[in-house]
Amino acid sequence: MNLEELLAIQKETKQKRQQKPKQIRCCIASGCLSCGAESVKKSLDNAIKEAHLEQEVEVLGVGCMGICGRGPSIEIDPETTLYHNVTLENIPAIITSLNQTKTSENLPPQGDLNHPFFAYQKLIVRENSGKIDPDNIDDYIAEGGYQQLHHVLLEMTPNDVIKEVTKSGLRGRGGGGYPTGVKWATVAKMPGQQKYVICNADEGDPGAFMDRAVLESDPHRILEGMAIAAYAVGANHGYIYIRAEYPLAIKRLEKAIQQAKRYGLMGSQIFDSPFDFKIDIRVGAGAFVCGEETALIASVEGKRGTPRPRPPYPAESGLWGDPTLINNVETYANIVPIIREGGDWYASIGTENSKGTKVFALTGKIENNGLIEVPMGTSIRTIVEEIGGGVLDQGTVKAVQTGGPSGGCIPAHLLDTPVEYDSLQKLGTIMGSGGMIVMDQDTSMVEIARFYMDFCQEESCGKCIPCRAGTVQLYDLLTKLVERKATQQDLDQLEALCQMVKDTSLCGLGMTAPNPVISTLQYFRDEYVSLLQVT
Amino acid sequence: MVVKTLIINNQLLTASEDQTILEAAKDAGIDIPTLCHLDGVSDVGACRLCLVEIEGSSKLQPACVTQVQEGMVIQTETEKLQTYRRMAVELLFAEGNHVCAVCVVNGNCQLQDVAVRVGMDHSRFPYQFPQRKVDLSHPQFGMDHNRCILCTRCVRVCDEIEGAHVWDVASRGGQSFIVSGINQPWGDVNACTSCGKCVDACPTGAIFRKGSTVAEMNHDPEKIRFLVTAREQKEWTR
Ligand SMILES: Cc1cc2nc3c(=O)[nH]c(=O)nc-3n(C[C@H](O)[C@H](O)[C@H](O)COP(=O)(O)O)c2cc1C
Ligand code: SF4
Ligand code: SF4
Ligand code: SF4
Ligand code: FES
Numbered sequence: 130m131n132l133e134e135l136l137a138i139q140k141e142t143k144q145k146r147q148q149k150p151k152q153i154r155c156c157i158a159s160g161c162l163s164c165g166a167e168s169v170k171k172s173l174d175n176a177i178k179e180a181h182l183e184q185e186v187e188v189l190g191v192g193c194m195g196i197c198g199r200g201p202s203i204e205i206d207p208e209t210t211l212y213h214n215v216t217l218e219n220i221p222a223i224i225t226s227l228n229q230t231k232t233s234e235n236l237p238p239q240g241d242l243n244h245p246f247f248a249y250q251k252l253i254v255r256e257n258s259g260k261i262d263p264d265n266i267d268d269y270i271a272e273g274g275y276q277q278l279h280h281v282l283l284e285m286t287p288n289d290v291i292k293e294v295t296k297s298g299l300r301g302r303g304g305g306g307y308p309t310g311v312k313w314a315t316v317a318k319m320p321g322q323q324k325y326v327i328c329n330a331d332e333g334d335p336g337a338f339m340d341r342a343v344l345e346s347d348p349h350r351i352l353e354g355m356a357i358a359a360y361a362v363g364a365n366h367g368y369i370y371i372r373a374e375y376p377l378a379i380k381r382l383e384k385a386i387q388q389a390k391r392y393g394l395m396g397s398q399i400f401d402s403p404f405d406f407k408i409d410i411r412v413g414a415g416a417f418v419c420g421e422e423t424a425l426i427a428s429v430e431g432k433r434g435t436p437r438p439r440p441p442y443p444a445e446s447g448l449w450g451d452p453t454l455i456n457n458v459e460t461y462a463n464i465v466p467i468i469r470e471g472g473d474w475y476a477s478i479g480t481e482n483s484k485g486t487k488v489f490a491l492t493g494k495i496e497n498n499g500l501i502e503v504p505m506g507t508s509i510r511t512i513v514e515e516i517g518g519g520v521l522d523q524g525t526v527k528a529v530q531t532g533g534p535s536g537g538c539i540p541a542h543l544l545d546t547p548v549e550y551d552s553l554q555k556l557g558t559i560m561g562s563g564g565m566i567v568m569d570q571d572t573s574m575v576e577i578a579r580f581y582m583d584f585c586q587e588e589s590c591g592k593c594i595p596c597r598a599g600t601v602q603l604y605d606l607l608t609k610l611v612e613r614k615a616t617q618q619d620l621d622q623l624e625a626l627c628q629m630v631k632d633t634s635l636c637g638l639g640m641t642a643p644n645p646v647i648s649t650l651q652y653f654r655d656e657y658v659s660l661l662q663v664t
Numbered sequence: 665m666v667v668k669t670l671i672i673n674n675q676l677l678t679a680s681e682d683q684t685i686l687e688a689a690k691d692a693g694i695d696i697p698t699l700c701h702l703d704g705v706s707d708v709g710a711c712r713l714c715l716v717e718i719e720g721s722s723k724l725q726p727a728c729v730t731q732v733q734e735g736m737v738i739q740t741e742t743e744k745l746q747t748y749r750r751m752a753v754e755l756l757f758a759e760g761n762h763v764c765a766v767c768v769v770n771g772n773c774q775l776q777d778v779a780v781r782v783g784m785d786h787s788r789f790p791y792q793f794p795q796r797k798v799d800l801s802h803p804q805f806g807m808d809h810n811r812c813i814l815c816t817r818c819v820r821v822c823d824e825i826e827g828a829h830v831w832d833v834a835s836r837g838g839q840s841f842i843v844s845g846i847n848q849p850w851g852d853v854n855a856c857t858s859c860g861k862c863v864d865a866c867p868t869g870a871i872f873r874k875g876s877t878v879a880e881m882n883h884d885p886e887k888i889r890f891l892v893t894a895r896e897q898k899e900w901t902r
Pocket of ligand 2: 418435436588589590591592593594596597634635636637638639640
């Protein structure tokens with residue numbers, strides 16, 4: 130494959146898509162599939178055939194459109210009509226409406242693309258999501274896919290690439306927010322012939338499905354991002370570590386890798402450059418701790434997935450002792466646009482210390498559940514009240530949980546806080562990987578804290594004492610509180626133990642496990658106190 | 665050999681660059697409590713008892729896996745560290761079933777020693793009273809999971825020194841336990857050479873020699889160190 134061939138595929142695919150005047154795009158990502166998108170797509174296919182409309186209408190399976198809470202969703206072009214909650218009964222009406230402007234009673238509810246849910250978003254990571262067929266590499270190429278890899282390999286030095294990524298100000302989206310450019314530069318500087326790049330697609334936080342949606346909707350984006358990273362740091366072998374609970378994402382990734390190989394976009398001497406690169410998929414059993422980088426590396430090596438003390442960091446000694454770059458799915462998904470538009474462009478979006486956009490999985494007691502991508506700095510209030518449409522059943526927001534089991538709660542009176550690494554941290558929570566759970570007035574914050582502690586005690590790897598034994602005791606103390614059997618002494622012990630587990634655990638799981646308790650104690654202490662036994 | 669100068673508990677001392685804080689402290693006669701550390705096998709930094717405060721770092725660092733650096737200023741006995749250590753030992757006692765009076769190593773137990781060292785006489789955490797097994801299938805030795813603190817010293821010594829890899833860890837979190845073979849009775853594991861290294865490595869009464877009555881069972885963890893030196897430096901005397 131060379132650039133001319135790539136551009137020819139792009140042109141051809143675009144023309145092909147324009148041949149038919151109408152296009153129906155059906156979301157076939159997990160969210161919609163779980164409410165029957167597959168049969169909707171099949172029925173549409175059949176109905177089009179029966180109506181002899183194959184020459185005029187193209188039915189395309191595409192990735193996630195974001196509004197997952199109202200699936201199955203379909204979109205019809207060129208009018209860009211969006212339909213929600215499509216059922217098989219709606220199909221005849223949809224087919225009829227294709228030719229006439231007449232509206233039928235049997236049409237599914239129509240979505241409003243001018244609604245703040247769509248209008249307030251900015252799509253960088255998800256720019257192709259819901260537009261292209263994730264199973265078809267030509268669709269990705271039609272959107273300019275693999276051109277940035279070509280540009281990087283033939284016109285940039287590894288150092289240029291790192292400079293661009295550094296300039297963008299991109300910070301890791303896996304939770305820690307470490308500057309991506311600095312990480313790449315460190316791995317690039319390490320001596321050694323053999324280096325690796327790893328994509329962390331473990332996504333173990335409860336309430337999070339951002340990475341899954343990106344992989345299911347636009348898998349080539351990740352492959353191209355990883356290839357660019359590999360070139361920049363001097364690696365020729367990549368691994369995608371993904372949990373077995375994500376079979377569709379695995380299937381699409383496998384297909385994408387095959388297609389890229391067939392086109393010569395993966396393998397040896399890509400674009401006739403000296404750069405070789407291949408990617409293997411490693412399927413994890415689905416343990417939260419395996420998202421921790423040293424545990425993940427152990428798991429890829431075929432060992433028990435438990436963390437080890439750092440230093441040495443993976444950049445120095447990672448997979449099989451070699452320098453290893455490990456980044457999150459969303460981090461890699463940002464690379465292609467950064468190379469295409471430049472680091473300065475990316476840095477112009479967002480805030481001083483948090484650049485670009487962030488994808489959130491917005492869930493909980495909220496009108497519009499789904500996946501959103503907003504510029505950093507957007508206020509939590511905008512996300513919850515405008516994009517999310519506010520709380521269900523005219524309820525009120527009590528708190529918004531971010532950062533999953535490592536994070537904490539933002540109380541209602543602080544909703545105007547902008548989404549930024551530092552501002553969230555100041556409130557005692559974190560951006561995390563992007564789960565955002567809205568809680569209404571009826572939520573018990575102590576029970577929420579107990580829910581996360583239950584998760585952590587179950588997911589603790591058991592290696593170190595504070596996390597293994599401490600989370601169990603913390604969970605028991607919270608249970609005692611919920612059952613109204615706790616005394617002031619128990620509350621004091623709860624707080625002391627939270628501090629101990631946080632300060633002494635070996636890895637991030639234990640170090641952050643007390644955060645939901647600490648944060649709810651900070652803003653909702655009266656709820657804890659009101660549960661105490663009066664002695 | 666490059667020599668580094670550092671300060672531990674206001675005491676100025678020197679150490680060679682490849683030493684850990686734990687080793688440097690030990691050489692200077694400063695005692696840092698440990699449980700998962702065993703001279704002669706790799707360190708895992710799991711028990712967290714050896715955590716120390718290093719000036720300029722807000723995070724506590726495990727002395728057993730942290731290399732010395734020039735100019736380091738270290739505290740090993742701050743109030744915070746003492747509190748945390750005591751809590752860690754309390755957590756261990758509450759987690760297993762430690763009834764010292766009827767234990768084969770009563771009086772010769774490193775967990776007991778550490779408890780005394782950190783000033784723990786009872787646990788303020790409620791005991792969990794887990795249902796755990798005792799495996800007596802091995803002709804010479806026994807394994808009492810009730811006393812196990814999951815330090816993985818047996819796992820490492822069997823893998824790294826004996827090369828048999830009989831032991832490993834199974835399950836997660838509070839459910840974690842040590843398995844022999846592929847979760848078989850110890851006596852059925854053909855790989856076990858009955859060398860007894862795990863018996864000497866175990867800091868508690870979890871792995872013991874059969875036939876020992878209460879307080880009779882002595883471990884000899886020094887033997888592991890001796891074996892390693894013997895092999896590496898061809899020194900065959902203790
Ligand atoms: C317990 C635990 C679980 C984690 N799970 C994930 C995960 O599922 N996905 C992820 O990308 N990072 C996860 N991380 C963070 C990773 O260890 C690592 O920092 C990240 O993958 C680095 O990528 P980034 O720089 O692109 O954020 C987890 C960390 C901890 C401590
Ligand atoms: S903090 Fe928890 S998960 Fe991390 S090493 Fe310790 S026991 Fe394992
Ligand atoms: S192993 Fe040690 S601490 Fe546990 S019961 Fe036996 S003597 Fe007591
Ligand atoms: S059996 Fe003994 S050496 Fe092995 S993990 Fe348990 S306490 Fe440690
Ligand atoms: S001896 Fe260092 S952590 Fe156990």
